[in-house]
Amino acid sequence: MSNLELSLDNLRARQEANAQKSLLRQLQLPLWAETQRGVPNSLLRSALFAAIQRGKRPFLKRQLMASVENASITYTGIRLCQDYLTVWECLVHVAREQQLGNRCEVTTYQLLKLLDKKDTGGNRQVLRRQLAELQATALEVRQGRYTYSGSLIDEAYHDEETGRAIIVLNQRIVALYQGDGYTKVSWQIRRDLRTSLAKWLHGFYATHRQPFPYTVAKLHELCGSNAKSLKDFEEKTLATALEDLATVAKSHGEHFRYLVERCPGGKSLVHVTRNPDAKLPLNPQICG
């Protein structure tokens, strides 16, 4: 390597470092509408918030989560599922109007209302546990040129006197919200989707302007499914989730059409389009 190349590399590295530093000076998240939730693409395109059933979930230690090419996530903490993403989205939504790093006070009651859940003993208990579990996480997220290292939420505790939950987000999280690094996801559609996989697919495809066809195996990997039988996954979980998503999207005036193409060799390809005019490969038997 020549001296010229070395100094160019240095310059580029310094520019990137400066860019990250200037980001940290603007400590506010971008704003989005009441009916939307802003989520970093890398979180939507990975298995971090898995599409798995409720139930026992293991503790992961510095695990590399399945993800699309230009992002990577190393995760330590309890295995997360879509419910946790829903909670996290709400926390970020509440905190987006204030400076990151500040204390953000909300009551459990308010959070449950935001989450569209009934205010019951069980739900409150689950929410408290989820907040504690989200706090006890460690991530290293690389998203294009930006990286974030830290917890999903810095602090989450209960003020026993007021009964309020105190949330503090890490100010460095703003790095994941730069430019087109995040997606505004429709809250109304997400809320109406029944299964966790439908929620995951909704977030995943929301980050794509014109999605590639993915194999069922790739989607299975990316969504973090525990299903041991790819066939079960394709015919039960994925089929109902895609149908649910198409129906719910339509009821909210959005286009979501899909087609599962069975290819020779047992592989299946999932075609998706959100463009009303786009054509899907013809296959009348299994067209969505």
Added chain:
DNA sequence: CAGCCCGAATTCCAGCGGGT
């Protein structure tokens, strides 16, 4: 009515096993 709590019923994913 907001906020908190309880118990029974329901829902969900994935595994299992019987039938063909």
Added chain:
DNA sequence: ACCCGCTGGAATTCGGGCTG
């Protein structure tokens, strides 16, 4: 190998009640 319905365990809802 494949289809199909049943089942377990956990989360969530439903429908109530209580307090100030």
